[in-house]
Amino acid sequence: MLNFEEFQQYILDHIREELPKELKNAHVDLNEVNKNNGKVLTAILVRAEGNSVAPTIYLDGFYKSYEDGAELENIIRDVADTAAKHQDEEFGNLAHDFQNFEFVKDKIVMSLVNAEKNEQVLKDTPHTMEEDLAVTYKVVIDSDEAKGGLATITIKDAHMKAWGVDVEQLHSLAMENSNRMMPATLRSMNDVIREMMSKDGMPDDLLEMMVQDIPADQQMYVISNSQSLNGAASIIYSDALQQLAENLGTDLYVLPSSVHEVIAVSQNMGDPQMLAEMVQEVNEGQVSLEEQLSDHVYNYNASTQKLSLADTTMEQLEMSKVSENNQSYEAPSQEANRPKHHR
Amino acid sequence: MDYRVKDLVVENVTAPKRAELATSYQKTFTEKILVEKKEDKKHA
Numbered sequence: 001m002l003n004f005e006e007f008q009q010y011i012l013d014h015i016r017e018e019l020p021k022e023l024k025n026a027h028v029d030l031n032e033v034n035k036n037n038g039k040v041l042t043a044i045l046v047r048a049e050g051n052s053v054a055p056t057i058y059l060d061g062f063y064k065s066y067e068d069g070a071e072l073e074n075i076i077r078d079v080a081d082t083a084a085k086h087q088d089e090e091f092g093n094l095a096h097d098f099q100n101f102e103f104v105k106d107k108i109v110m111s112l113v114n115a116e117k118n119e120q121v122l123k124d125t126p127h128t129m130e131e132d133l134a135v136t137y138k139v140v141i142d143s144d145e146a147k148g149g150l151a152t153i154t155i156k157d158a159h160m161k162a163w164g165v166d167v168e169q170l171h172s173l174a175m176e177n178s179n180r181m182m183p184a185t186l187r188s189m190n191d192v193i194r195e196m197m198s199k200d201g202m203p204d205d206l207l208e209m210m211v212q213d214i215p216a217d218q219q220m221y222v223i224s225n226s227q228s229l230n231g232a233a234s235i236i237y238s239d240a241l242q243q244l245a246e247n248l249g250t251d252l253y254v255l256p257s258s259v260h261e262v263i264a265v266s267q268n269m270g271d272p273q274m275l276a277e278m279v280q281e282v283n284e285g286q287v288s289l290e291e292q293l294s295d296h297v298y299n300y301n302a303s304t305q306k307l308s309l310a311d312t313t314m315e316q317l318e319m320s321k322v323s324e325n326n327q328s329y330e331a332p333s334q335e336a337n338r339p340k341h342h343r
Numbered sequence: 344m345d346y347r348v349k350d351l352v353v354e355n356v357t358a359p360k361r362a363e364l365a366t367s368y369q370k371t372f373t374e375k376i377l378v379e380k381k382e383d384k385k386h387a
Contacts, residue, residue, distance in 0.1 A: 031344055031347075033345070033352065043345075045347055047347075052348055052349050053346055053347070053348050054347045054348075055344055055345075055346055056344070056345040056346060056347055056352075057344075058345075061385070082344075086344050086346075089344075091346070091348050091353070094348050094351065094353075095348050095349040095350075095351060139385070141353055147357070148357055148358030149355060149356070149357045149358070150355070150356050150357075151353050151354070151355045152354055152356070152367055153351050153352060153353055153354070154352070154354070186360055189368065189369055189372075191364060191368060192361070192365050193366065196361070196362045196365065200362075210382045216375060220368060220369070220372055222365070226357065228359075228361070229358055230356070230359075243348065243368050255368075257364060257368060258359075258364065259385060260358075260361075261361075263368060265372075267378075269376055270375070270376040274375060274376065275376075277375075278368075278371045278372065278375055278376075281371060282367045282368055282371060284363065286364050286367045287364065287368065288362055291359065
């Protein structure tokens with residue numbers, strides 16, 4: 001049985017044998033790719049000679065199949081087929097156009113991630129802190145609402161420097177573009193569930209029986225965007241929280257259900273500790289590591305229109321982090337532990 | 344499928360299915376918060 005490193009090397013050494021004729025001279029490389037929340041995936045890149053585009057084929061899933069008993073020769077054939085099938089993707093002059101700020105400026109949007117879990121990536125990624133969360137910026141390359149897909153490039157410090165702009169400019173453009181390109185959506189959880197069940201073919205009369213009527217101030221509300229992708233950021237770029245708080249006539253608790261959406265409830269409902277336990281429970285059982293946003297609950301104050309941690313404070317988070325570091329090794333200074341703060 | 348275009352990383356994300364997540368929240372919220380609220384009212 002090969003371990004993962006040996007498996008990667010084996011694929012690298014043998015993939016050419018299965019590639020079609022036109023890819024015999026392709027450039028083949030292994031690459032590590034940082035995904036959200038510190039998840040690192042290993043990919044094989046197969047780039048045809050003279051081409052600037054290479055599909056990124058993640059090997060982690062293929063290794064899982066190998067562990068589950070799939071034959072190596074079948075896996076190599078699948079990897080080669082995948083590489084061949086995705087060679088025709090057209091990106092035009094993207095590499096060239098991307099250097100031009102005029103090309104990207106109307107396509108910059110924001111997403112919201114967990115600052116601590118993305119500490120490494122944030123070191124060279126422009127971002128704006130919002131409590132323990134970080135707003136990062138992406139350029140939308142393609143958006144297919146029908147298929148529910150979005151292709152983006154995350155903006156790094158090097159891009160920002162090359163364009164000669166700063167993080168405030170990125171933030172301001174992202175506020176405007178995100179509102180235009182992926183406007184916020186605000187729906188009650190009841191409506192969300194009713195719609196999902198209806199799509200699954202449940203008859204209306206049965207739906208009415210299943211989904212109970214709950215008073216407005218006792219409901220959960222889902223805030224996302226028109227594409228349901230990276231929709232948690234809509235609480236930064238839209239006034240959805242303010243609208244809801246005004247409708248309910250109370251401040252809100254915000255539950256970070258995932259990077260794609262948040263859930264908001266009236267502050268008359270439960271206490272933040274109990275709600276945080278609920279978020280942690282659902283995160284552990286239902287949300288993949290890559291999609292998790294936070295285990296904490298946030299307070300939205302309608303008068304100040306500000307978001308703040310509700311079940312803990314930034315000071316407590318820093319303290320617990322320092323204490324964790326002290327237990328495992330000699331900790332660097334507290335300031336060095338903080339994610340880079342661009343604002 | 345993600346792509347590398349020279350040194351740019353193009354990441355593709357597709358909208359996740361949310362049925363399980365939504366029903367988990369609905370169920371936990373009903374059990375932990377709404378039921379407790381009703382109990383509190385009863386005892387008041």
